[in-house]
Amino acid sequence: MRHLAPPCLLLALAACGGDFSNDDLEFLNALPQREDLSVTTPGERMGGGTGQRLVRQGKVGSPSALMEKLGDASALVGNTDETGRDINESIGGILDSVESITRLTPTKREPNRRVWGPILGKNDMEFDTRFVMTREGERFEYQTQYRRVGGGENDWWSFLEGTFQADGGVRKGTGRLSIDWKRAREEEWLFSVDFLDGQEIRYQTQRLPTQVELEYFGPLPDIFPGRYMYREAEGDLAEMTFEMRGTDFVPGGLPENVALVTRWAPDGRGTALLEILSGDIVGAKYTECWDAQGRVTFISRSWDFLNPTEGVRASCPDMSALDR
Amino acid sequence: MSPPLLPSWRALAALLVLAASAAHADSLRRFALVAGNDEGGDETRPLRFAQDDARKMHGLLTRLGGVAPGDAKLLLNESSKDFLAALTSLEARAKEAQARGERTALLVYYSGHAKDGTLRLGNSRLGFEDLKQRLSNAPADIRIAILDSCRSGALTRTKGARRAPSFEIESGAARDARGLVILTSSSADEDSQESDALSGSYFSHHLASGLLGDADRSGDGRVTLFEAYSHAYARTVADTAASSGGAQHPTFSYDLAGNGDLVLTDLRAGGDGLVVPGLAPAGTYYFVDPAGLVVAELDKRPDVERRVALAPGTYRVKRRLSDRLRIGEVEVARGRQVVLEEARLRDAPFSDDPVKGAAPEGGAWWTVGLSGGVQSFLDAPTRDTLFLSVGMLGAEAQLHDYFRRDWVWGVDVAVGGKQAVLALPTLSGPAYRYSVTSLGTTLTSEWPQGRVTPFVGARMAYQVMRRDFADEAYPDQKFAMFSPGVVAGLRWQLLRSLHLTGRGRLHYLLYTVDEQRSLGFWELSALVTYQP
Numbered sequence: 001m002r003h004l005a006p007p008c009l010l011l012a013l014a015a016c017g018g019d020f021s022n023d024d025l026e027f028l029n030a031l032p033q034r035e036d037l038s039v040t041t042p043g044e045r046m047g048g049g050t051g052q053r054l055v056r057q058g059k060v061g062s063p064s065a066l067m068e069k070l071g072d073a074s075a076l077v078g079n080t081d082e083t084g085r086d087i088n089e090s091i092g093g094i095l096d097s098v099e100s101i102t103r104l105t106p107t108k109r110e111p112n113r114r115v116w117g118p119i120l121g122k123n124d125m126e127f128d129t130r131f132v133m134t135r136e137g138e139r140f141e142y143q144t145q146y147r148r149v150g151g152g153e154n155d156w157w158s159f160l161e162g163t164f165q166a167d168g169g170v171r172k173g174t175g176r177l178s179i180d181w182k183r184a185r186e187e188e189w190l191f192s193v194d195f196l197d198g199q200e201i202r203y204q205t206q207r208l209p210t211q212v213e214l215e216y217f218g219p220l221p222d223i224f225p226g227r228y229m230y231r232e233a234e235g236d237l238a239e240m241t242f243e244m245r246g247t248d249f250v251p252g253g254l255p256e257n258v259a260l261v262t263r264w265a266p267d268g269r270g271t272a273l274l275e276i277l278s279g280d281i282v283g284a285k286y287t288e289c290w291d292a293q294g295r296v297t298f299i300s301r302s303w304d305f306l307n308p309t310e311g312v313r314a315s316c317p318d319m320s321a322l323d324r
Numbered sequence: 325m326s327p328p329l330l331p332s333w334r335a336l337a338a339l340l341v342l343a344a345s346a347a348h349a350d351s352l353r354r355f356a357l358v359a360g361n362d363e364g365g366d367e368t369r370p371l372r373f374a375q376d377d378a379r380k381m382h383g384l385l386t387r388l389g390g391v392a393p394g395d396a397k398l399l400l401n402e403s404s405k406d407f408l409a410a411l412t413s414l415e416a417r418a419k420e421a422q423a424r425g426e427r428t429a430l431l432v433y434y435s436g437h438a439k440d441g442t443l444r445l446g447n448s449r450l451g452f453e454d455l456k457q458r459l460s461n462a463p464a465d466i467r468i469a470i471l472d473s474c475r476s477g478a479l480t481r482t483k484g485a486r487r488a489p490s491f492e493i494e495s496g497a498a499r500d501a502r503g504l505v506i507l508t509s510s511s512a513d514e515d516s517q518e519s520d521a522l523s524g525s526y527f528s529h530h531l532a533s534g535l536l537g538d539a540d541r542s543g544d545g546r547v548t549l550f551e552a553y554s555h556a557y558a559r560t561v562a563d564t565a566a567s568s569g570g571a572q573h574p575t576f577s578y579d580l581a582g583n584g585d586l587v588l589t590d591l592r593a594g595g596d597g598l599v600v601p602g603l604a605p606a607g608t609y610y611f612v613d614p615a616g617l618v619v620a621e622l623d624k625r626p627d628v629e630r631r632v633a634l635a636p637g638t639y640r641v642k643r644r645l646s647d648r649l650r651i652g653e654v655e656v657a658r659g660r661q662v663v664l665e666e667a668r669l670r671d672a673p674f675s676d677d678p679v680k681g682a683a684p685e686g687g688a689w690w691t692v693g694l695s696g697g698v699q700s701f702l703d704a705p706t707r708d709t710l711f712l713s714v715g716m717l718g719a720e721a722q723l724h725d726y727f728r729r730d731w732v733w734g735v736d737v738a739v740g741g742k743q744a745v746l747a748l749p750t751l752s753g754p755a756y757r758y759s760v761t762s763l764g765t766t767l768t769s770e771w772p773q774g775r776v777t778p779f780v781g782a783r784m785a786y787q788v789m790r791r792d793f794a795d796e797a798y799p800d801q802k803f804a805m806f807s808p809g810v811v812a813g814l815r816w817q818l819l820r821s822l823h824l825t826g827r828g829r830l831h832y833l834l835y836t837v838d839e840q841r842s843l844g845f846w847e848l849s850a851l852v853t854y855q856p
Contacts, residue, residue, distance in 0.1 A: 012806060020789055020803030021837045022709055022748050029751040033797050109838060138750050166750035
């Protein structure tokens with residue numbers, strides 16, 4: 001009986017404790033979820049909504065003002081779809097790394113601080129990993145940090161940094177998340193991504209229209225489009241703003257860099273406003289509307305004095321909620 | 325003088341003598357020290373019913389024995405020091421009464437352990453000889469010691485007391501008795517035995533039953549000291565003859581000047597009681613309280629009216645025949661004499677014996693039950709955002725009188741839960757289900773008071789709290805911890821096998837996740853238990 005007491009006591013102690021924590025929930029709430037930052041695309045709306053989407057034949061990445069005709073499938077819808085998928089893929093990769101850690105229970109709980117890890121590097125791994133979150137009032141900061149195996153507390157460096165200003169609701173607030181690719185190369189944690197120095201996601205989810213912005217920083221800004229923005233307004237209206245580089249949008253000797261704003265409604269109808277940033281006719285604007293099946297219903301070319309518009313402007317959906 | 329009136333004058337004279345005697349008896353100021361102690365210190369096993377015996381005797385003396393409540397002291401599990409202090413206090417008051425010209429009687433009753441010539445009051449001791457010396461010198465006209473303890477007969481064997489040769493002691497003499505009387509429950513070399521079936525010692529039970537009326541052999545509605553003793557002697561010897569401890573022989577000694585008897589109880593004093601009419605069938609009647617304990621017995625002879633001074637309450641009556649029982653129920657109202665009507669008794673098989681102690685060996689008994697209640701934390705932020713207030717449903721099993729008389733050991737399980745919406749400073753809105761599971765074990769001590777039994781005790785619970793979120797972005801959370809607490813409440817016997825309990829619990833919980841915080845929660849619940 002005397003020998004049974006210690007194991008019984010240990011068993012009882014092992015059965016105590018848990019993860020029932022309000023603070024844990026508030027910390028987790030400060031981290032963006034995939035659905036908060038993911039982009040819906042006009043193609044998804046059409047496919048899941050009003051009917052079969054028309055698919056434009058040809059290379060989606062090279063729209064031409066001359067190719068767009070009333071009744072044809074819009075090439076800009078395809079460009080928006082593809083860009084949206086790229087954004088989701090990029091954000092998803094970042095969030096994967098965060099989620100893989102925060103799915104676990106915090107290793108250390110301190111007032112206004114949580115630490116997951118360190119997850120020690122073993123075998124051929126050269127780096128230890130940890131995820132740290134701090135809180136001050138309604139503002140949260142977090143970092144994914146690495147250090148070389150055997151390093152000390154001062155050797156941690158941040159690969160991913162984020163902030164979130166909470167607004168009380170379910171992941172409602174303003175946040176920022178950045179990746180330091182340059183530091184990763186300097187620390188020899190990464191070798192392959194040499195065309196990027198950094199990447200930043202900024203978002204706000206506390207009021208409509210919500211907004212997610214993705215920006216890349218690198219040594220070659222001219223050939224790599226740097227900024228994407230996605231917004232959602234009342235009535236599930238969506239907008240994407242992005243640039244396309246090196247297109248031959250209008251005839252002439254120069255390739256065009258264009259800024260594109262596409263907007264679409266839940267039923268699949270949408271509009272696109274394209275502005276030529278560089279190339280043959282800098283400053284020229286192209287507007288297009290499409291119906292629920294993605295067919296072009298209206299075209300406006302600012303440089304075409306003879307035939308500036310085609311189709312019926314009234315066929316364009318009302319997107320004014322995105323202007324607020 | 326008219327000859328025809330002579331018988332009337334004689335009757336009147338007799339009445340006057342009786343009235344004078346009664347008045348004289350009433351002028352006797354009575355003091356009582358009643359002590360019961362279950363503990364006897366080293367080398368003794370705790371008794372189960374010594375305190376109960378003392379409670380019963382105290383109640384009986386103050387209700388029927390002419391002892392004013394202010395002149396009686398009840399000591400439960402107190403030390404010899406307290407015993408002597410209480411005796412000193414009563415002696416002082418008796419002395420004052422004597423100084424005022426009152427006749428006085430001092431009765432000392434003790435139920436508990438005795439060993440090696442001493443009373444054992446817990447870890448303290450009081451020598452037989454010291455007690456006897458003290459009583460011999462006590463400033464009261466009559467001193468009566470009733471000792472219900474092992475080998476207490478040694479007290480009557482010592483110098484200064486004459487052993488009573490028999491119990492046919494004449495009473496009703498002209499002179500008032502003065503001196504010392506000692507009653508003991510067993511002889512100098514015998515143990516005094518307790519009975520689970522009686523929930524008391526054999527001697528005290530039969531003494532109490534006799535004082536309630538069974539010992540009133542003269543049928544005058546009064547039970548004298550000698551009647552009570554002779555009754556207790558006969559019944560104790562008879563009941564213990566076949567016991568494993570062997571026959572137990574109470575003793576009686578006296579050192580009296582004068583030869584008057586002393587009335588110990590007046591069966592009409594309370595005005596309430598039960599009359600068994602002369603026409604009622606002969607036999608032994610048992611009167612059983614709601615807890616299933618035999619309060620009194622009555623040996624009824626043919627064509628003789630008997631009286632039992634039962635306290636107001638409801639009793640089950642049992643008369644045993646050779647092939648069956650006759651049982652029924654009577655309600656004794658306050659201030660009223662109730663007549664037992666044979667027509668209200670019915671035949672019943674032996675299996676329906678209302679006496680609780682008749683069934684389980686060793687006196688232990690089980691109950692199982694269902695409970696419903698509320699759990700809530702004391703700290704408002706905690707109960708609003710962490711561990712919510714919830715309704716609980718549960719099941720319990722209790723083991724009564726196993727470890728010790730009136731101790732109850734129980735195990736319980738309860739679950740509760742509710743839907744809620746999270747409301748934290750930086751996060752509000754997620755819906756979740758909060759649930760609590762509680763496993764507990766409780767040890768309580770009860771103080772039966774008829775149908776109602778108050779209790780207090782300690783409980784150790786294993787609490788498991790969970791919250792499960794509808795939104796998968798938030799992990800389901802759990803916390804488990806042992807939680808000590810206290811419990812108090814009242815158990816009410818609705819029917820013979822059905823009890824209703826109302827209770828409150830107060831628990832301590834150490835929360836260790838975000839930080840170490842001491843929390844408290846309470847539970848209020850009702851419990852319905854069934855005794856199989």
